[in-house]
Amino acid sequence: MAVTTVVLAGVGGQGTILAADVLAKVAAAAGLDVKLSEVHGMAQRGGSVDTTVRFGEQVHSPIVDPGMADHLVAFELIEAARCLRFVRPGGRLLVNTRIIDPLPVLIGDTERPEGLEGALETEGAVFLDAEQLACQAGSPKSANIVLLGALSTGLEFDRGQWESVIEERVPAATVEVNLRAFELGRQACIEGECMR
Amino acid sequence: MAAILLSGNEAIARGAWEAGVAVGVAYPGTPSTETLQNLVLMEDVIAEWAPNEKVALEVAAGVSMGGRRALVTMKHVGMNVAADPLFTLAYTGVSGGLVVLVADDPGMHSSQNEQDSRNWGPFARVPVLEPSDSAEALAFTKLAFELSERFDIPVIVRSVTRISHSKGLVEVGERIEAEPKPYEKDAAKWVMMPAMARKRRLDLDERMRALTEWAESDEGPDTVHEGSTELGVVVSGVAYQYVREALPEASVYKVALGFPLAAERIKRFAASVDRIAVVEEADTYLAKSLLAMGIPVEETSLPADGELSPGKVSSAFGMGEPETRAGIEGLPPRPPLMCPGCPHRGAFYALRKARATVTGDIGCYTLAALQPLAAMDSCVCMGAGIGMAHGMALAGASTEKKPVVGVIGDSTFAHSGVTGLMHMAYNAGVGTIAILDNRITAMTGHQGNPVTGRTLSGRQNRELDLEALCAAMGIEHVTVVDPHDLAETERVVKEEVARDELSVIIMRAPCALLLKEREAVYAVNDEACTACGACIRLGCPAISSVEGGKAFIDVTLCVGCAQCVQVCRFDAIEPAGPACDIGGV
Numbered sequence: 102m103a104v105t106t107v108v109l110a111g112v113g114g115q116g117t118i119l120a121a122d123v124l125a126k127v128a129a130a131a132g133l134d135v136k137l138s139e140v141h142g143m144a145q146r147g148g149s150v151d152t153t154v155r156f157g158e159q160v161h162s163p164i165v166d167p168g169m170a171d172h173l174v175a176f177e178l179i180e181a182a183r184c185l186r187f188v189r190p191g192g193r194l195l196v197n198t199r200i201i202d203p204l205p206v207l208i209g210d211t212e213r214p215e216g217l218e219g220a221l222e223t224e225g226a227v228f229l230d231a232e233q234l235a236c237q238a239g240s241p242k243s244a245n246i247v248l249l250g251a252l253s254t255g256l257e258f259d260r261g262q263w264e265s266v267i268e269e270r271v272p273a274a275t276v277e278v279n280l281r282a283f284e285l286g287r288q289a290c291i292e293g294e295c296m297r
Numbered sequence: 298m299a300a301i302l303l304s305g306n307e308a309i310a311r312g313a314w315e316a317g318v319a320v321g322v323a324y325p326g327t328p329s330t331e332t333l334q335n336l337v338l339m340e341d342v343i344a345e346w347a348p349n350e351k352v353a354l355e356v357a358a359g360v361s362m363g364g365r366r367a368l369v370t371m372k373h374v375g376m377n378v379a380a381d382p383l384f385t386l387a388y389t390g391v392s393g394g395l396v397v398l399v400a401d402d403p404g405m406h407s408s409q410n411e412q413d414s415r416n417w418g419p420f421a422r423v424p425v426l427e428p429s430d431s432a433e434a435l436a437f438t439k440l441a442f443e444l445s446e447r448f449d450i451p452v453i454v455r456s457v458t459r460i461s462h463s464k465g466l467v468e469v470g471e472r473i474e475a476e477p478k479p480y481e482k483d484a485a486k487w488v489m490m491p492a493m494a495r496k497r498r499l500d501l502d503e504r505m506r507a508l509t510e511w512a513e514s515d516e517g518p519d520t521v522h523e524g525s526t527e528l529g530v531v532v533s534g535v536a537y538q539y540v541r542e543a544l545p546e547a548s549v550y551k552v553a554l555g556f557p558l559a560a561e562r563i564k565r566f567a568a569s570v571d572r573i574a575v576v577e578e579a580d581t582y583l584a585k586s587l588l589a590m591g592i593p594v595e596e597t598s599l600p601a602d603g604e605l606s607p608g609k610v611s612s613a614f615g616m617g618e619p620e621t622r623a624g625i626e627g628l629p630p631r632p633p634l635m636c637p638g639c640p641h642r643g644a645f646y647a648l649r650k651a652r653a654t655v656t657g658d659i660g661c662y663t664l665a666a667l668q669p670l671a672a673m674d675s676c677v678c679m680g681a682g683i684g685m686a687h688g689m690a691l692a693g694a695s696t697e698k699k700p701v702v703g704v705i706g707d708s709t710f711a712h713s714g715v716t717g718l719m720h721m722a723y724n725a726g727v728g729t730i731a732i733l734d735n736r737i738t739a740m741t742g743h744q745g746n747p748v749t750g751r752t753l754s755g756r757q758n759r760e761l762d763l764e765a766l767c768a769a770m771g772i773e774h775v776t777v778v779d780p781h782d783l784a785e786t787e788r789v790v791k792e793e794v795a796r797d798e799l800s801v802i803i804m805r806a807p808c809a810l811l812l813k814e815r816e817a818v819y820a821v822n823d824e825a826c827t828a829c830g831a832c833i834r835l836g837c838p839a840i841s842s843v844e845g846g847k848a849f850i851d852v853t854l855c856v857g858c859a860q861c862v863q864v865c866r867f868d869a870i871e872p873a874g875p876a877c878d879i880g881g882v
Binding site: 112113122125126129134135136137138139140147148149160161162163164165166167168169179180182183185186188189190202203204205206207208209210211212213214217220221224 | 459619620
C-alpha cells in the first residue's frame, strides 16, 4: 500500500492538532504505520498551524514537500490558499469557508486578495461551513471534528474506528457533540452539500 | 504490548523511565519541553524545573554522583548555558547514568539561532546518540543510560524538532529498576583541580577509546540498509527518513552514534559502494568527519541552512521534482500574536509612548518587536536584555529623549537576568529595567518557575520575592505597576527613565491564559466609533476593523482586559450586553 498524506492547515486555536491526532490514531488502529508532524510553540498565539499525517505500510518521513500531499483539510480560507501547493494535482482539497484575517490585514498593512474561494474552486476545492454544522451539532468548537467527518468520506477507514477514537480523544463531556459533528461533516460530503 | 503513537519527547521520557531513571531536571525550551512534562506523570520519578539549564545539569550531576540515574533536557541554546558543567563532567564521569537530551531547531521554528548539537560530542568529548524516529528515541535513551554507566561518561541524546514533535509508533516496555550505587568518597574522580583533572583527562581518552571499540564491534548501534552499490549515503537522525524516502535504491549507512564515530565501519561501507555522499542538516559535521577519514565524499547542492526534506534530498541527487500546483500569490502573512488580554501589550504600549529604546529578551514579549507595537529593539539570548541595556548606557546611547529600557520576563529573569541586574547594581549602572512578571513561563506552554513558586509536580512552594531581591541588591527605586492600567504604567515609566540612577519597574499581571474566569467583555458602540484605529494598533486579536474602518470586538476572544477602553478617546468601547450567544460551548 502506498503512503497516504493528509495536511491539516489552520490557525492557532482551531483544533487542528487534535484533529490530526484523531486521524493518526484511526490509521494506527487500522494496523497501518503512521507518522504525524506538527510545529507548535506559536500555536496558542494565532499563527498558522500546519500538521501532516502520513500512513501506509511503512512511512519514513514525517514531513512532505509541495506537490506530495493527497488531501488538504483547510480549517480557514487563507490557510487553504497558503497550503494549496502541498497538494498534488488531482489531490483532494477540503476547505472550510471561514475567514480569519491576520493582523497585517486588520491593521491595514496589507490586503487579503479578492476571489480566494474562486481560485480554490478552480483548483478543485470542495467547501463546507464547518462552524455552522458544528453549531448544529451543539458547539462551534467541534468544527474540527466536522472537518474530519468530511475527510472520512475520502479515506478507507471504518466509521466505527473513527467514532471509537473520537470517544477516546475528546473531553468526556463533549463526546456526544463531537460524534454528531463527525456525522454532520460526513453527511455533508456524502450528500454533496459541501460542494459548490 | 501493542505499539502506541508517541512523540519523540514522549518516547524519550518513556525510555528514561524504562531505564529506571530516578530524577529528571530541565528548564523548558522548545522543542524539548514536553519530555519532562511527560516524565513527571510517571511513577517513582522525581521531576523538577530548574531556573536554568546549568543548574539542571548540576543537579543531575549530583544525582549521578549520589548513585542514581538522571535525565536532563534542554533546547540547543540551553546547552550553551549548561556547557560549563558538561565539559568537566566528561572528566569526572558518572556513578549513576547521566543522560542529556538536547533538542535542536533547524529552520528556527521557535528559536533565535540554529546550532548543531552534534558538535558538543568532539568538543566536550561526550558520546552523542541520534534517534531517527520515536521508536529509536525510546531505544536510544535506554541505551544512553547503559553506555553512560558502562563507559563512565555523560551521554547526549540529540533530537531535532522533527523528532521531538513528530509522532510515530513505539513498542513500549516495562521499567527496569536501576540499583542505586552507594556513594563512596573519591576525590581523584570528583574533585577536578589541576592535579586530578590532568589524570582524568588521560582517563577520558581511554574511556573514549573503549567506547569507540564498542561502536566498531557488532554491538555498535550504527546500521546499514543494503541497496544498490552505485550510491552509498551516510546519514544520521531524521535525515535518514528523508534519504530512505527520496533515494529508495541507495545503500544507507545510518549513524546512530554521532560521536565517537565508528570510522572503520564507515570506511568499509564507503569501500563497498561506487559513490559516497552525506546528507545532513544544520552543519557539515559528518561530511567533515568523513573527509578527515580520507573518504572522498561527493559534494551535493543541499542547502546549508534550514531543515531538509525528502524533496530537497531528491532534487539534490537529480531525482526530479514532483509536479506541483501554481499556488496563490499575494497572501497576507500570519505572524503569531500576543493573546487577547495579554498584559505585555500594556507594558509595550507604555514603553512606546516613552519613546524607549528597548533591549529585549526571550519570551512571548519578544512578539512586541513586530507590528503594530514595534516596541522592541533587540533580542539576543536569555538575560541579554539587562546587560545590553547597561552596555547601551555605557555607549552613551541612552538619552533623555530616547531612554534605554531593558525588558525581561519573570522566568527569563530567574534564568539569567539576576546576574545582569547584579552587574548593574554593583557597577553603579544608570537605567531602567522592566521585569514583566506574568506569573508563568508562558512561551513554552505555561510552566511554573521560581517567581511563581509552582513546581513541576504541581506543588506551591516559595515564591521568589522580586521586590526583596532588588532591595537586597541595594536598588532603591523599585516600583510595582499593573500593565493593564495604561495611564499609570505610562506615568511610572516616564518617571523612572528620568532618574539618573538604577531603577526597576515590576510590571505584574498574570498571563491572560491563566485567567480562569473572564472579566466582563466589551463591544464597540458603532455610533461613537470614529474609525481612528487607536484600538486596532494595540494588536489585539479580538479587535478587527469592519466597514468604514470602524472597530469590532469579537466577544468569543475578548477577555475583558479593558486596555482598548483606555486607548479609545471617544468612549466608544463599552461593556457588551449579556445577550451574547456564542453558540453554547
